[in-house]
Amino acid sequence: MIVKRIQLGSYIIIGILLILCFRLWQLQILDSDKYKRLSEDNRLRILKTPAPRGIIYDRNGTPLVKNIPFFSVSITTDNFKGIDIDSLSAILGLSKKEVEEKLYRKDNSPFVPVKLKQGLTFEEIARIEARRSDFPGLFVETDVGREYLFGKVGAHIIGYLGKITSSQLNNPELRHFPPDALIGQWGVEALFDSQLRGIPGERIIEVDALGRELRKIQERPPVKGTDINLSIDINIQKAVEDAFGDKAGALVAIKPDSGEILALESLPSFDPNVFSMGITANAWKSLMEDKKKPMLNRAIQSQYPPGSTFKIITAIAALEEGVINLDAKVNCTGGINYGRWTFGCWKKGGHGLVDFHRAIVESCDVYFYELGKRLGIDRIYKYATAFGLGKETGIDLMPVKEKRGLIPNTEWKKQKKHLPWYLGDTFISSIGQGFITATPMQMALMTATFANGGKIYKPSLIKNNQSLQGIIPLRQETIKIIKEALSGVVNEPNGTAQGAKSFLTVVAGKTGTAQVVGKKKGLSGERFTDHAWFVAFAPVDRPEIAISVFVEHGGSGGAVAAPIAKRAIEAYLKGQKPRVTSQDPRSRNQELQHGEN
Amino acid sequence: MVKIDRRLIKNFDWITFSLIMSLAIIGIMTIYSATRPPLGSEEHPDFYLKQILWLFISTGVLFVIVSFDYIWFYRLSYPLYGLGILLLLIVLFIGRTSMGAQRWLSIGPISFQPSEFFRIFFILVFSSYLTNMSRNYVDKISIKNLFLFGILPLILLIKQPDLGTAILLMSLFVVLSLSKGISKKIITAIVIISLISIPFLGHIFWEGLKDYQKNRLTAFIDPDVDPAGIGYHINQSKVSIGSGGFFGKGYLKGTQGPLRFLPEKHTDFIFSVFAEEWGFIGSIVLLGIYLVLFLRGLDTAIKAKDEFGRLTALGITCMFFIYFCVNIGMTLGIMPVVGVPLPFMSYGGTALLSNFAAAGILISIRTRRFELFYP
Numbered sequence: 001m002i003v004k005r006i007q008l009g010s011y012i013i014i015g016i017l018l019i020l021c022f023r024l025w026q027l028q029i030l031d032s033d034k035y036k037r038l039s040e041d042n043r044l045r046i047l048k049t050p051a052p053r054g055i056i057y058d059r060n061g062t063p064l065v066k067n068i069p070f071f072s073v074s075i076t077t078d079n080f081k082g083i084d085i086d087s088l089s090a091i092l093g094l095s096k097k098e099v100e101e102k103l104y105r106k107d108n109s110p111f112v113p114v115k116l117k118q119g120l121t122f123e124e125i126a127r128i129e130a131r132r133s134d135f136p137g138l139f140v141e142t143d144v145g146r147e148y149l150f151g152k153v154g155a156h157i158i159g160y161l162g163k164i165t166s167s168q169l170n171n172p173e174l175r176h177f178p179p180d181a182l183i184g185q186w187g188v189e190a191l192f193d194s195q196l197r198g199i200p201g202e203r204i205i206e207v208d209a210l211g212r213e214l215r216k217i218q219e220r221p222p223v224k225g226t227d228i229n230l231s232i233d234i235n236i237q238k239a240v241e242d243a244f245g246d247k248a249g250a251l252v253a254i255k256p257d258s259g260e261i262l263a264l265e266s267l268p269s270f271d272p273n274v275f276s277m278g279i280t281a282n283a284w285k286s287l288m289e290d291k292k293k294p295m296l297n298r299a300i301q302s303q304y305p306p307g308s309t310f311k312i313i314t315a316i317a318a319l320e321e322g323v324i325n326l327d328a329k330v331n332c333t334g335g336i337n338y339g340r341w342t343f344g345c346w347k348k349g350g351h352g353l354v355d356f357h358r359a360i361v362e363s364c365d366v367y368f369y370e371l372g373k374r375l376g377i378d379r380i381y382k383y384a385t386a387f388g389l390g391k392e393t394g395i396d397l398m399p400v401k402e403k404r405g406l407i408p409n410t411e412w413k414k415q416k417k418h419l420p421w422y423l424g425d426t427f428i429s430s431i432g433q434g435f436i437t438a439t440p441m442q443m444a445l446m447t448a449t450f451a452n453g454g455k456i457y458k459p460s461l462i463k464n465n466q467s468l469q470g471i472i473p474l475r476q477e478t479i480k481i482i483k484e485a486l487s488g489v490v491n492e493p494n495g496t497a498q499g500a501k502s503f504l505t506v507v508a509g510k511t512g513t514a515q516v517v518g519k520k521k522g523l524s525g526e527r528f529t530d531h532a533w534f535v536a537f538a539p540v541d542r543p544e545i546a547i548s549v550f551v552e553h554g555g556s557g558g559a560v561a562a563p564i565a566k567r568a569i570e571a572y573l574k575g576q577k578p579r580v581t582s583q584d585p586r587s588r589n590q591e592l593q594h595g596e597n
Numbered sequence: 598m599v600k601i602d603r604r605l606i607k608n609f610d611w612i613t614f615s616l617i618m619s620l621a622i623i624g625i626m627t628i629y630s631a632t633r634p635p636l637g638s639e640e641h642p643d644f645y646l647k648q649i650l651w652l653f654i655s656t657g658v659l660f661v662i663v664s665f666d667y668i669w670f671y672r673l674s675y676p677l678y679g680l681g682i683l684l685l686l687i688v689l690f691i692g693r694t695s696m697g698a699q700r701w702l703s704i705g706p707i708s709f710q711p712s713e714f715f716r717i718f719f720i721l722v723f724s725s726y727l728t729n730m731s732r733n734y735v736d737k738i739s740i741k742n743l744f745l746f747g748i749l750p751l752i753l754l755i756k757q758p759d760l761g762t763a764i765l766l767m768s769l770f771v772v773l774s775l776s777k778g779i780s781k782k783i784i785t786a787i788v789i790i791s792l793i794s795i796p797f798l799g800h801i802f803w804e805g806l807k808d809y810q811k812n813r814l815t816a817f818i819d820p821d822v823d824p825a826g827i828g829y830h831i832n833q834s835k836v837s838i839g840s841g842g843f844f845g846k847g848y849l850k851g852t853q854g855p856l857r858f859l860p861e862k863h864t865d866f867i868f869s870v871f872a873e874e875w876g877f878i879g880s881i882v883l884l885g886i887y888l889v890l891f892l893r894g895l896d897t898a899i900k901a902k903d904e905f906g907r908l909t910a911l912g913i914t915c916m917f918f919i920y921f922c923v924n925i926g927m928t929l930g931i932m933p934v935v936g937v938p939l940p941f942m943s944y945g946g947t948a949l950l951s952n953f954a955a956a957g958i959l960i961s962i963r964t965r966r967f968e969l970f971y972p
Contacts (some may be wrong), residue, residue, distance in 0.1 A: 005776045009895055024877060038839075
């Protein structure tokens with residue numbers, strides 16, 4: 001009996017040993033590659049040393065951003081199974097829910113550390129280090145964040161850094177980024193992210209189970225990102241921000257001889273510093289829902305009728321097409337009647353007899369109705385589009401999409417409205433109202449194109465960068481006559497833009513008013529005040545800066561927008577001072593005098 | 598003075614002896630590798646030196662035991678068992694607590710675990726109890742004896758708690774009873790009583806466990822729910838063994854142990870360190886050594902000259918096998934983590950000594966298989 005049962009026992013022993021052998025075969029042969037990899041990962045940790053991001057400078061070499069190191073605490077994903085989340089969240093000062101959300105995120109991959117908290121204080125670091133042995137895989141590392149030295153000023157251009165989004169992680173170029181990486185999400189930071197970013201360094205270290213560094217195996221220092229020299233002048237941006245006060249609107253300043261953007265302001269603005277360590281959902285929501293719309297880039301996204309600033313186009317068209325005699329006068333009695341409609345002039349009593357020059361200087365609508373009638377909408381369309389209106393200027397300020405504005409013609413109205421084009425449409429179009437809309441960016445580019453005599457540049461945010469897109473074959477005569485008139489707008493006693501007159505240079509410009517629809521119905525209040533426009537360039541004979549100003553519900557362009565342009569122009573000239581003083585001061589004076597001719 | 602019989606030398610079970618000696622030497626080599634410092638600058642812990650010393654002591658004890666006729670164990674089994682129960686009781690009151698369990702007794706500079714010796718005393722006493730019972734009386738295992746040899750030691754061990762030894766004693770109780778031959782009636786009764794008392798006993802058992810022991814059991818069922826990180830230990834053990842591959846990383850080339858990824862690497866998880874360095878080939882050879890040892894043990898039981906020797910040899914072999922299975926199964930992730938050392942290999946003086954003592958009894962039984970003696 002016993003012997004028999006013992007013999008049975010030996011079969012049981014052999015059977016169980018075979019099971020153990022099978023299991024060994026499974027682990028050491030079938031799955032050995034997997035476990036070899038896991039064991040390597042166990043031993044080695046690859047720490048990315050963040051690369052200092054390239055610095056963004058303005059055109060005068062003023063840094064606009066600064067890199068600031070901050071500390072984060074991370075944990076390697078394999079080690080947190082069964083971790084004591086209660087005490088971990090207590091150490092980190094986070095809620096249990098926040099910690100769990102981070103640990104159990106779907107896109108966590110094994111052995112890539114998960115960032116638990118960024119921007120630690122020294123007290124927090126000390127607390128974490130003291131308890132680290134209780135949490136294998138927990139470690140403190142250094143990150144690089146961004147400080148925006150001018151805050152809100154220029155925020156729409158400079159943009160900000162933000163946490164990489166899940167859709168960006170699907171992008172093959174960004175796929176290797178850790179889930180909490182900060183990348184450029186807006187403006188120049190986003191646009192030039194790949195240059196600014198640099199190459200992160202890598203430290204391969206051997207660690208033990210507690211994540212303690214035992215030995216450095218390999219180290220590759222980070223490569224700093226490329227600095228970017230922007231074309232913008234932060235002094236202008238600051239001056240503009242001051243000049244606007246609490247009004248909303250936009251200003252675009254362009255260098256006419258290259259297309260470099262000297263300033264681009266959209267107000268109200270936002271503080272990019274709130275994004276630098278990852279913005280909370282609530283803060284983002286309140287920014288997006290703010291009635292003042294700080295995230296709206298009014299310079300390229302607001303499209304409104306340009307009002308009388310558009311008369312520059314009508315005037316150019318009239319001269320180029322030879323439809324008028326410069327000395328011929330039109331009698332403005334405050335409006336003209338056409339059919340059963342009356343088309344009024346902004347000056348109720350009328351301008352009396354006006355010639356071409358006066359009509360521009362005093363912005364007589366009746367004179368321009370006559371020009372429009374002689375030209376017809378399609379010829380106005382031809383010049384307006386040649387100057388870049390009604391289409392994208394090509395400026396890229398990710399992720400904001402530029403608006404196109406609209407320049408109508410007979411064909412457009414037939415297709416979109418299924419109506420014929422009426423002469424009345426031409427009247428209001430020739431003074432920049434009706435269907436016509438444009439963005440401040442387009443108006444600035446148009447002004448720059450005229451100021452340089454017809455050369456069309458693609459707007460650029462990079463210093464010393466120019467790309468000529470084409471030339472409008474304008475006659476010198478046309479340019480000269482209109483420049484004189486635009487100079488008159490600012491500098492002659494009856495000009496509509498006295499507020500832009502500067503003692504530093506000769507400014508030429510044109511005011512405009514975009515009517516707000518509700519006003520006609522007799523409503524009043526700020527919401528129904530007209531939008532003010534002003535476009536300008538200076539010095540008039542050899543323009544160095546061309547500007548468009550748009551003030552939301554600003555009222556009259558001359559009273560509100562023109563002084564802002566003047567401030568911007570003067571800020572630009574002051575910024576140029578070192579260059580001027582290095583030359584013979586008299587040459588500057590001559591230039592000024594020349595401009596006044 | 599004990600007279601060394603020439604026949605003793607002639608019939609000495611050199612096979613069993615060399616099997617356990619080679620396991621002990623492999624063990625010391627592996628302890629050396631497992632505890633070597635990850636950085637050259639650190640001092641090498643002297644675990645391997647202590648184990649070498651213990652091996653000398655254990656070998657000496659083994660020879661002393663072999664030189665005695667095992668009839669003495671038969672005669673002394675009840676007093677030894679009484680002593681064992683007494684020691685366990687003392688441990689309960691004045692034992693030294695380490696790692697949450699009260700298992701150690703200190704006598705001067707030496708501290709030892711009474712439960713390590715108690716398992717041998719248990720095998721001896723239960724074997725002599727079953728030997729004295731004629732085949733016909735087996736059916737009448739009394740409630741008193743069931744309590745004395747089953748439930749009392751179990752309670753004392755669970756109280757410590759020493760889960761590993763408790764499991765071992767239960768298994769030995771069943772295996773030895775079965776080999777003696779217990780009627781189906783008794784087995785059915787035991788099963789029914791167990792089933793009825795499981796909710797009650799299970800509760801006492803579960804509440805008696807320390808938190809870490811509860812964690813080990815739940816971690817085995819679901820490694821993700823494991824606050825003490827036992828699931829992590831199992832995973833790291835699998836990584837160690839699996840990364841060894843077919844040929845292994847080579848002796849002193851394993852990384853898991855020295856880099857402290859593997860917990861208890863020189864005690865409970867010593868096989869993981871071995872398998873990482875020696876691979877599938879080495880592991881199979883090691884398992885082969887154990888297989889030969891177990892089969893040799895069973896063969897000793899079969900060839901034993903009397904029933905006491907037969908039951909004792911079976912019990913000892915069974916004890917080695919159960920510890921082996923639980924330990925290896927745990928490192929391979931197919932058994933719950935119960936703190937059971939791998940016989941002859943794991944670091945630990947008391948365990949090595951008691952295992953060598955048990956092996957000494959085994960060798961003694963085989964050596965004397967031709968002698969004529971009926972107790």
